[in-house]
Amino acid sequence: MQNEVDLTPEAAVRAVMRDILGLSAEQVSEFTADTELFGALPELDSMAVAGLLTELEDRLDIVIDDDEVDGELFETFGNLVAFAEMKVTE
Amino acid sequence: MTPAPAFGTYEFAGRKELCLCPSTPLAHRVMLVPPLFDEMNRMRRMLVGVLEALEGLSVGGFLPDLPGTNESQVALDRVTLSDWQDAMAACARQHGISHIASFRGGVLTVSGLNAANHWIFTPAKGAAILRTMLRTKVAADRESGLNTSIADLTIRAGKAPLELAGNIIGSELFAQLDAADIPTFESQNVVRLESDNKPSDRQITGSALWLRAEPDDDPAMSLAIGRDIAEWVKQ
Numbered sequence: 001m002q003n004e005v006d007l008t009p010e011a012a013v014r015a016v017m018r019d020i021l022g023l024s025a026e027q028v029s030e031f032t033a034d035t036e037l038f039g040a041l042p043e044l045d046s047m048a049v050a051g052l053l054t055e056l057e058d059r060l061d062i063v064i065d066d067d068e069v070d071g072e073l074f075e076t077f078g079n080l081v082a083f084a085e086m087k088v089t090e
Numbered sequence: 091m092t093p094a095p096a097f098g099t100y101e102f103a104g105r106k107e108l109c110l111c112p113s114t115p116l117a118h119r120v121m122l123v124p125p126l127f128d129e130m131n132r133m134r135r136m137l138v139g140v141l142e143a144l145e146g147l148s149v150g151g152f153l154p155d156l157p158g159t160n161e162s163q164v165a166l167d168r169v170t171l172s173d174w175q176d177a178m179a180a181c182a183r184q185h186g187i188s189h190i191a192s193f194r195g196g197v198l199t200v201s202g203l204n205a206a207n208h209w210i211f212t213p214a215k216g217a218a219i220l221r222t223m224l225r226t227k228v229a230a231d232r233e234s235g236l237n238t239s240i241a242d243l244t245i246r247a248g249k250a251p252l253e254l255a256g257n258i259i260g261s262e263l264f265a266q267l268d269a270a271d272i273p274t275f276e277s278q279n280v281v282r283l284e285s286d287n288k289p290s291d292r293q294i295t296g297s298a299l300w301l302r303a304e305p306d307d308d309p310a311m312s313l314a315i316g317r318d319i320a321e322w323v324k325q
Contacts, residue, residue: 007287015285019298022306025285043303046233047128047255050225051301054218059287066228066239 009060009084013077016055020048033078038071049074062087092146095138100154100181103173108161109154109181110141116150118323120189120209121182123154123196126219126267127257129300130159133193135307136299143316149323151316154181156199167251167258171216171266174199182206189323194300195219201273208278209322211315212286212300216267223254244268279322281315294318 007015018028021043038044044052053064064087073083098111112119122137124130137153144151156174158166178199182190190200191209198216200208224240231238246252247264259267282290283298296311 012287015287016301019283019285020301020303022297022302045303046229047226048301048303050222050229053225054222055301057221058218066241069225 007059009088010081012056012059013081013084016052016059017077019055020044020052031077033076033081035077036075037077037080038074044074056084060084060088062090092142095141095145095151095153098152100177100184102157102177102180103164105157105163107155107157107177107181109152109185110138111152111185112141112145112150114145116145116148118149118189118320119152119185119187120144120149120191120319120323121152121154121178121185121187123178123190123192123200124156124159125194125196125214125300126156126198127159127195127223128255129194129219130156132302132305133299134160135305136312137193139307139309139312140316140319143313144320147316147320149316149320151319152181152185152187154178165258167260170260170262171198171270172262175202179203189319191319195267197272198267198270201270204275206275206277207322208275209319210278210280212282212298213272213280215272216270220254220264220267223257226255227253281318292318 014028018025021041057064073079093113095110096113098109099106100109122140124137125133141151141153155162157164157177158169182203188206190203190206192200193211194214197210197213224243227243228238228240248261251258251260279291281292281294282288284293284295294314296314297308299306299308
């Protein structure tokens with residue numbers, strides 16, 4: 001079996017966004033900190049957000065509590081990456 | 091052109107449940123165990139595509155319904171994980187199955203079938219599947235002005251059936267899933283997408299259809315999975 005490859009939080013967020021939105025690696029590589037997410041991407045509905053959080057937990061080995069999740073978190077790609085980076089250092 | 095799968099059945103608890111079968115009898119046989127809940131719907135077309143690809147490679151693919159889902163006559167709120175496990179064992183027995191390919195949470199329903207050979211696609215533990223559904227419920231409740239939490243809902247699920255993303259889940263199914271870890275088997279191959287960083291025996295190019303907002307199809311992925319399973323079954 002191949003060993004697990006450690007991902008940086010940013011790489012994990014990009015990979016999950018790619019899987020959830022069905023984008024190519026190139027399209028997701030164009031996301032910047034200012035790229036708008038919730039509201040700007042119709043595929044990112046509340047069910048997709050629920051899946052995104054569980055995937056991030058799984059891929060980064062973190063636990064995300066209900067009260068850490070608010071609208072601001074999904075405003076931009078940068079917000080989500082900053083949150084993931086904060087969680088892995090907890 | 092590859093023939094479409096035939097509508098077959100298997101018997102469980104005195105009822106017939108739907109099981110898509112090969113259109114002609116084939117010596118090599120594999121049972122595909124679908125993902126759970128919404129993930130099943132989102133991957134259904136892709137899985138039927140795998141059945142078609144397998145038949146084109148002279149491998150008979152069987153795709154049973156889990157009781158309480160899809161065409162099943164049983165109400166989901168009365169179904170437990172033990173029922174699903176007994177049902178998949180019954181289907182495997184009735185169709186002479188020695189090879190099982192399970193997708194996502196489907197692996198939790200075949201965890202007792204250690205004598206079979208297992209091909210496991212992106213396995214998911216029960217608690218993670220429930221967590222996504224609980225989050226969806228919390229978000230929907232917030233939109234309607236209710237302030238629920240995953241912890242509250244988990245307590246409620248222990249007392250009475252709980253509706254999560256359109257599925258009415260009984261207390262026993264909830265508790266059993268919550269405790270269900272990914273099994274390991276004597277003979278197993280873990281297969282993942284190329285974009286997945288978790289350990290695997292093999293990787294496949296495709297899309298994480300189970301994470302999408304809507305059901306979608308991926309014919310190239312169906313073919314790649316069909317080829318991989320056919321090679322594995324014929325070893």
